Every structure is written in structure tokens, then in C-alpha cells.
Amino acid sequence: MDTPESVAQAFAAAINAEDLTALRSLMADDHIFVDARGNKFADADKMLLGWQHFFHAYPDYRIAISHTLVRENLVALFGQATGKWRVNDLILAETWSVSAGWLAEIEAGKVKTWRVFCDTSWATPPQ
Numbered sequence: 804m805d806t807p808e809s810v811a812q813a814f815a816a817a818i819n820a821e822d823l824t825a826l827r828s829l830m831a832d833d834h835i836f837v838d839a840r841g842n843k844f845a846d847a848d849k850m851l852l853g854w855q856h857f858f859h860a861y862p863d864y865r866i867a868i869s870h871t872l873v874r875e876n877l878v879a880l881f882g883q884a885t886g887k888w889r890v891n892d893l894i895l896a897e898t899w900s901v902s903a904g905w906l907a908e909i910e911a912g913k914v915k916t917w918r919v920f921c922d923t924s925w926a927t928p929p930q
Contacts, residue, residue, distance in 0.1 A: 888928035
């Protein structure tokens with residue numbers, strides 16, 4: 804049986820691989836994504852479109868986890884997020900990096916909720 808930590812780690816690995824099929828297989832049908840600004844997005848199938856858009860807008864997005872805390876079905880992950888920007892369909896050479904945290908609520912071996920915590924000033928590309 805998968806542990807909450809292994810499910811959360813697999814979800815992060817699927818993000819790093821930009822693997823939409825794996826992401827969907829790890830999401831509960833009623834999955835909720837909460838971004839760093841507090842915006843909530845519900846429904847696993849709709850969230851796949853969100854991930855597809857995000858991967859396009861921020862190429863080479865990666866999560867590097869340095870610490871993990873587990874309490875029952877909650878998994879807190881801490882580390883860095885990095886990526887690039889796509890502007891007018893051109894990928895900029897610069898890379899952004901931000902300290903980040905993620906909180907995963909695992910239910911029946913699936914990610915019920917994935918919440919992101921970070922400063923979002925990186926989201927605006929350089930001029």
C-alpha cells in the first residue's frame with residue numbers, strides 16, 4: 804500500500820516530468836488545487852488543463868524537495884521551485900527560483916488537495 808508520503812512524492816515527480824497522465828492518475832476525482840495566491844481550482848480533469856497551461860507558460864518548471872513532514876494523511880514538502888518564462892512563444896534564457904512549500908492532503912491513495920506556498924513575484928517575467 805502506498806503511504807501518504809510516497810503519493811505526495813510521486814505527485815511531485817509527475818510534476819517534474821510534466822507527465823499529465825501520471826498527475827491525473829494520482830489526483831482524486833474531486834481534487835482541489837490551491838495556488839500561492841489562494842485561488843482554488845476544483846476537479847481533476849479541469850486541473851489537467853491548468854497544469855498543461857502552467858507547463859507551457861513556465862517551461863522547465865521543477866520542484867526540488869529538501870524536507871518532508873508527515874502527519875497522518877497530510878504531507879508538507881519544503882524546498883525550491885524553479886523554471887523559465889515563455890513570452891510571446893519565446894522561452895527566455897533567464898531562470899527563476901523561489902523557496903516554496905506544498906501541502907498535500909492524501910485520501911485513499913490519491914491527492915485530494917495540493918496547496919502551494921511561495922512568494923509569487925517570480926511569475927512576472929523580466930522586461
